[in-house]
Amino acid sequence: MSDIADGETRIVRSTVWSAGAGCHGGCGVNLHVRDGKLEKIEGIADHPYNQGTLCPRALALKDYAYHPNRLTRPLIRTGARGTDTWRPASWDEALSLVESKLSAVKQEFGAESTVFVQGTGRDVGGWLVFLAYNYGSPNWMQALPGNSCYHPRLLAMKVAMGDYVVPDNSQFQQARYESPEWRLPECYVVWGQNPVATCNDGNHGHWIIHCVKRGSKLVVIDPNYTWLASRADIWLPLRPGTDGALALGMLNVIIEEELYDKDFVEKWTVGFEQLKARAAEYPLDRVAEICWLKKDLIAEAARAYARASPAALQWGVPVDMAPEGFSVASAINHLWAITGNVEIPGGMIVARPAFGMTAYPMSQDAIQDMYGDLMDKDQQAKRIGVDEFPLVRHMHWRAQPDSVITQALTGKPYPLKASVIAGTNFVVGAQDPLRWRKAFENLDFNVVVDLFMTPTAMALADVVLPSASFAERDGIRAWWSPLTAQNTAIRFGDCRSDAEICFELSRRLRDDFQFETLPDLYRYYLKDTGQTLEDVREEHWIMPPRDSPAMPYHRHEKGLLRADGKPGFATPSGKIELASSQMQEWGYDPLPVYVEPTYSPVSRPDMAEEYPLILNTGSRTIAFFHSEHRNVPKLRRLNPDPLVEIHPETAANYGIADGDWVWLENHVGKCRMRAKFAYVHPRVVVAQHSWWMPEKVREKDYGAYESNVNMLMPGGLSSKSGFGGAQVKSVLCRIRKADDQAAA
Amino acid sequence: MTVYGLWIDYEYCTGCKACEIACQQEHGFDTEELGIQVLEQLMNGGQTYNFMPIPTDLCDLCTERVQREGRPSCVHHCMAKVMEFGPVEDLARRMSQKPRSVIWAPKPRPRDQRPFDGADTGGSAQ
Ligand code: SF4
Ligand code: SF4
Numbered sequence: 001m002s003d004i005a006d007g008e009t010r011i012v013r014s015t016v017w018s019a020g021a022g023c024h025g026g027c028g029v030n031l032h033v034r035d036g037k038l039e040k041i042e043g044i045a046d047h048p049y050n051q052g053t054l055c056p057r058a059l060a061l062k063d064y065a066y067h068p069n070r071l072t073r074p075l076i077r078t079g080a081r082g083t084d085t086w087r088p089a090s091w092d093e094a095l096s097l098v099e100s101k102l103s104a105v106k107q108e109f110g111a112e113s114t115v116f117v118q119g120t121g122r123d124v125g126g127w128l129v130f131l132a133y134n135y136g137s138p139n140w141m142q143a144l145p146g147n148s149c150y151h152p153r154l155l156a157m158k159v160a161m162g163d164y165v166v167p168d169n170s171q172f173q174q175a176r177y178e179s180p181e182w183r184l185p186e187c188y189v190v191w192g193q194n195p196v197a198t199c200n201d202g203n204h205g206h207w208i209i210h211c212v213k214r215g216s217k218l219v220v221i222d223p224n225y226t227w228l229a230s231r232a233d234i235w236l237p238l239r240p241g242t243d244g245a246l247a248l249g250m251l252n253v254i255i256e257e258e259l260y261d262k263d264f265v266e267k268w269t270v271g272f273e274q275l276k277a278r279a280a281e282y283p284l285d286r287v288a289e290i291c292w293l294k295k296d297l298i299a300e301a302a303r304a305y306a307r308a309s310p311a312a313l314q315w316g317v318p319v320d321m322a323p324e325g326f327s328v329a330s331a332i333n334h335l336w337a338i339t340g341n342v343e344i345p346g347g348m349i350v351a352r353p354a355f356g357m358t359a360y361p362m363s364q365d366a367i368q369d370m371y372g373d374l375m376d377k378d379q380q381a382k383r384i385g386v387d388e389f390p391l392v393r394h395m396h397w398r399a400q401p402d403s404v405i406t407q408a409l410t411g412k413p414y415p416l417k418a419s420v421i422a423g424t425n426f427v428v429g430a431q432d433p434l435r436w437r438k439a440f441e442n443l444d445f446n447v448v449v450d451l452f453m454t455p456t457a458m459a460l461a462d463v464v465l466p467s468a469s470f471a472e473r474d475g476i477r478a479w480w481s482p483l484t485a486q487n488t489a490i491r492f493g494d495c496r497s498d499a500e501i502c503f504e505l506s507r508r509l510r511d512d513f514q515f516e517t518l519p520d521l522y523r524y525y526l527k528d529t530g531q532t533l534e535d536v537r538e539e540h541w542i543m544p545p546r547d548s549p550a551m552p553y554h555r556h557e558k559g560l561l562r563a564d565g566k567p568g569f570a571t572p573s574g575k576i577e578l579a580s581s582q583m584q585e586w587g588y589d590p591l592p593v594y595v596e597p598t599y600s601p602v603s604r605p606d607m608a609e610e611y612p613l614i615l616n617t618g619s620r621t622i623a624f625f626h627s628e629h630r631n632v633p634k635l636r637r638l639n640p641d642p643l644v645e646i647h648p649e650t651a652a653n654y655g656i657a658d659g660d661w662v663w664l665e666n667h668v669g670k671c672r673m674r675a676k677f678a679y680v681h682p683r684v685v686v687a688q689h690s691w692w693m694p695e696k697v698r699e700k701d702y703g704a705y706e707s708n709v710n711m712l713m714p715g716g717l718s719s720k721s722g723f724g725g726a727q728v729k730s731v732l733c734r735i736r737k738a739d740d741q742a743a744a
Numbered sequence: 745m746t747v748y749g750l751w752i753d754y755e756y757c758t759g760c761k762a763c764e765i766a767c768q769q770e771h772g773f774d775t776e777e778l779g780i781q782v783l784e785q786l787m788n789g790g791q792t793y794n795f796m797p798i799p800t801d802l803c804d805l806c807t808e809r810v811q812r813e814g815r816p817s818c819v820h821h822c823m824a825k826v827m828e829f830g831p832v833e834d835l836a837r838r839m840s841q842k843p844r845s846v847i848w849a850p851k852p853r854p855r856d857q858r859p860f861d862g863a864d865t866g867g868s869a870q
Contacts, residue, residue, distance in 0.1 A: 040769050040770070041769070042820070042821075043820065043821055045820070051825075052820050052821065053762065053820075053821050053822060053823045053825065054762060054766070054821045054823075055760065055762055055823060056760065056761050056762050056764070056765040059762060059765040059766050059769055059821060060765055060769075062769065196758040196759065196760055196823075197760075206758070206760075206823045206824055206825075209756060209758055209823075209824045210824075210825065212756070213753075213756050213824070213825075213826075225790055225793070227758055227759055227793055227795065228758075230790070230793035231755075231756075622759075622760050622761060623761075633775040634765060634768060634775050635765075637775055637776070638761055638764075677786075678786070679786070679789075679790035
């Protein structure tokens, strides 16, 4: 059993994912429970993901789960939106209301008029897909322009490689760094990420530190001198938003100097000559000028990466958020492709869900696999964005968020009427948040699922459903390997898990719903895995056997990647497509290309006079997950104020001292933050994102628009593919000391 | 008497502060009470950038926990795995192999000890 008796304290083994730590998760934990109350949380020492370690957010779970402001019962609005007017309701009443409203929308306007909105890679993502699918709406989305969080990278890999790949930190080996099969990356490139503060996309950030400690040479690409940058052998403080040029420039060095893996390129790739010609358009002089970097440094980084074997690369969301994020991701993808760092120990390895179990489908194939033809073709064709963006039509099944916002505001081509918003606080977290707010104010009925009252729920919700932290719910997960179980340790209030909520709504909204209970659905997910639900719960985590298609290495040689069982990659040509046949077919440039940010000193010299600094935002902090955790005192202590990092010399030019309150301003808006001296590029300031003040007045949006850097974000899209280009990494701004130095 | 301590490889301490929160949880400390504090050292124009975890006088080296399960909470949870617990003599051998590391040998003082305990402060500064 998952419960191990230990005197009077029960220990429940579970997995961290989403609400609580907030993250994409995967850490194995022992939850100590006495008399139904959580006593403490401990990392499990031999869990392959976290090896006993835990981050501050997970360690503060008790303060989060038992927070006095947790929502404990469903709420139904009694007054106007934006006012603090609610009455508590039973689940049955609240869900019946949601059921009747959504059914009415479906009947009158069609199910497509209801949109389902998620935030980051929380477990609710899979559940929203499930709910939307059962209800019959093709419109589910990430609350972010261009789905600019991992989707562009995932798609670039899918198009070029036929699969998703991740750096090999030994994470798929139980013995981890001691595994005899694994090799330490000789060189580790960290591209636009601060892994100290974050465990993105199934990749535990500190794995990189473990590798560097063991001797991996480190290359860090970041305009900010992070602690990690200080430990780098080569640090490239590039101009924000120019990642695409840098990647193409590095490709060019590697190709020109013949540092690429010729055998691998010949045997396993197509389109090399085309890529070579494209890369040649990015000579060092040009790239150095674009990126604000010294030529030699770029060449040195390219050589260090290409000469190392194996070499690993971890990338962050600036790749997605660059203009044409898809294209930037493709260029970086080709770095590991032409150097042959594919499916080798310590290189980049194909990541597939353990035992083939997908509970969180992204691609159309996966959705098809899971739910078959549950939605008819006419209905599928109503997905927002498919007409405008072939890539949206053909690949990941998400509605195009920017098109959704426009459609909510215009009612064209068909009206949007209702929404289910879960695990996102976009009234704070979206770029140009007031436009998003207005778009959803246009809808007749909004359901918000959350653990706390947020500015989004206050502004938009007609019904609020109280959700559960990860300690309060069951589940199974295969975000790559191992396959893990989440086991319920405690109950809080009348809260229900996202899974329970979406399951119950699906049951109510679909006539021929085929599952009796949630465990039935888990069993359905597990049906082809050879694992039983009981086993997964009992074992807590199960690493697939060595010869499983989910396990590295050299799977392309063994014929484990393609559906037809032939050697090669799951692309149309069977090779890694350096020039993509599919992109060509869909009317796009088949090769990566650099696109200048919309608002930069280069593209808008006219604006740069008034707004001389580049504003970069969205970097993670260890204390918070995006807009969350400001209300947990132990975490807030780590980061009490909204900070903007600035170089001391830049600050001196503006008469700003360390710790001063300042205004950031640009053509879109302004916000008030606190200056923190850092060795960030002198022409760049780096501002923390998604700040709101849970301690402030509820009906005044909790101060959500005072210290919120998203007020300076232009919003909208800078990508032709529909994926990427959220433009939060490079816009223009100016800074001045605030007259009023009182705390926010 | 064997003196125990904490060895910390501050070359790779990332400043994640998991140790601070782990310690608070283990001892039931309030928000402002710390058994270990991570200080940032960013100076000399960026030439020096270190995080330095320093035990406070609340650190009891997790005496109870160590008896039960062998190592302190901070050591167990440290994200970068840069902390070790043991007799200072053993730790000194580690330190002799690893520059940019440090050993602390904490000795706790009572939790409720405050500077003005003996003074009449007129009700303030408690
Ligand atoms: S050894 Fe225990 S008491 Fe000391 S700092 Fe670490 S967790 Fe706190
Ligand atoms: S947990 Fe470890 S890495 Fe993090 S601040 Fe403490 S000593 Fe440093």
